[in-house]
Amino acid sequence: MAIAAHIVLALTLLSAALLGGLLLHAFFKRGSGFWPSPKGSRDHAIAFGLFRLFCGGTVVFALLDWGSLGWEHWSRIAIGAPLMLGAFAVTLRGYAFLGLDNTYCAQDGLVTGGIYAYSRNPQYVSSVIATLGLAIFAGSWLTIFLAGALFALYLLFALNEERWLHASYGERFAQYMREAPRFLDARSFRRAREALAA
Helix, strand or coil: CCHHHHHHHHHHHHHHHHHHHHHHHHHHCCCCCCCCCCCCCHHHHHHHHHHHHHHHHHHHHHHHCCCCCCCCCCHHHHHHHHHHHHHHHHHHHHHHHHCHHHHCCCCCCCCCCHHHHCCCCHHHHHHHHHHHHHHHHHCCHHHHHHHHHHHHHHHHHHHHHHHHHHHHHCHHHHHHHHHCCCCCCHHHHHHHHHHHHC
């Protein structure tokens, strides 16, 4: 692996570790205010700065680590590219459906329909799938590990957000938690099957 890839990987992992530590602290120290935090606040800028550094670093690293998986067949790109682009399209659809401000922790109303009927965090699920698609596309085995790190960060984001959403929306959110999984489970696939059959 080239030295540039080592540097990018180190910065990417450092940003994940710092962000994960801050999210864990926020979860265990209720009322710390780190996440969710108002758009424009210092904490919001730190959280998104570290998150964007991690995501950008993941993409750059995957490209620098091109082919390390040893899967040289064209099928790698034929599988990875549609998986990555399709999942990214779902992420963008989630932004459009939820609204950009609500995505970034505004309180513009609890959204439970559309893709949010299948998962309380569909953008988190699709982003992890897109990163796995990137790993396959680039043939980078360490990018698979980074997809796991992304999932861990999303779990910490979700745990903090759930407490905030429950405080904001009360029983409506509690009912939604009972109806839709945090990420995906059998209910998600059953609902998808029912929607396709309708």
